[in-house]
Amino acid sequence: MERKISMLKRILEESRYTVVLCGPGMTEEAGIIGMKNQDRAYEIERKYKDSPEEMFSSAYFSARPEKFFEFYKNEILTQIPLLTQSGKVLAAMERAKKLQCIITTNIYEQSQRSGCSRVINLRGSIYKNKCLRCEKEYPMEYVRDAKGIPVCEQCGGIIRPQVSLFGETVDSRLVCETTMEIERAEVLLVLGATLQSEVYGTYIRYFNGKYLAVIHQNPHHSDEKADLVIIDHPKNVLSQLGYE
Numbered sequence: 001m002e003r004k005i006s007m008l009k010r011i012l013e014e015s016r017y018t019v020v021l022c023g024p025g026m027t028e029e030a031g032i033i034g035m036k037n038q039d040r041a042y043e044i045e046r047k048y049k050d051s052p053e054e055m056f057s058s059a060y061f062s063a064r065p066e067k068f069f070e071f072y073k074n075e076i077l078t079q080i081p082l083l084t085q086s087g088k089v090l091a092a093m094e095r096a097k098k099l100q101c102i103i104t105t106n107i108y109e110q111s112q113r114s115g116c117s118r119v120i121n122l123r124g125s126i127y128k129n130k131c132l133r134c135e136k137e138y139p140m141e142y143v144r145d146a147k148g149i150p151v152c153e154q155c156g157g158i159i160r161p162q163v164s165l166f167g168e169t170v171d172s173r174l175v176c177e178t179t180m181e182i183e184r185a186e187v188l189l190v191l192g193a194t195l196q197s198e199v200y201g202t203y204i205r206y207f208n209g210k211y212l213a214v215i216h217q218n219p220h221h222s223d224e225k226a227d228l229v230i231i232d233h234p235k236n237v238l239s240q241l242g243y244e
């Protein structure tokens, strides 16, 4: 373990372009239990009579906006996570010019709130909301505090959070940016996800740099494709890298 950490330190030190991919393991550190977690999914389904995958989809948003927003406000907007130690380490790495880009599936702008500036929010952000009719932008609080469906004060259109819902394809601009960053990386560090993760699996194939490192809690057969694997919670490893 110690040997692996010093190897990781050296890899990062020597790298001229490091890209970090943050997966669900990083969001969990902030106390968020994803909707794909079976217990949470079951609990939500019991409460709303529909599954989270159904409710958090674009079809549901269009067909039953009222219930979509009830679910969204109660289950998504009420669990805005606190900042984590890992987020602070990543921000310190960025300041030290040892991290060039963070790509994340976290919809709570966790990385920016921790102080990182070069971030791609692959699944969007709860802090960005737009009227579907006139495109006027609204802050998260406007959506959170609206009674029922949040509507535009300018034109009466429905306001939609700019997060990707189940069944939707990711914004092509973000796909393009993500691919370019991964192609450019000399070191790719995958935190809290496997190399075959649903979101990142296809992107990782574009990596053509020197070192592919993975830090996650449970061993996975795809680990063998990495140059360095550390089986542990990312926070335990990040805290030992010497960035503060």
Ligand SMILES: [Zn+2]
Pocket (backbone or CB within 6 Å): 131, 132, 133, 134, 135, 136, 152, 153, 154, 155, 156, 157
């Ligand atoms: Zn409008």
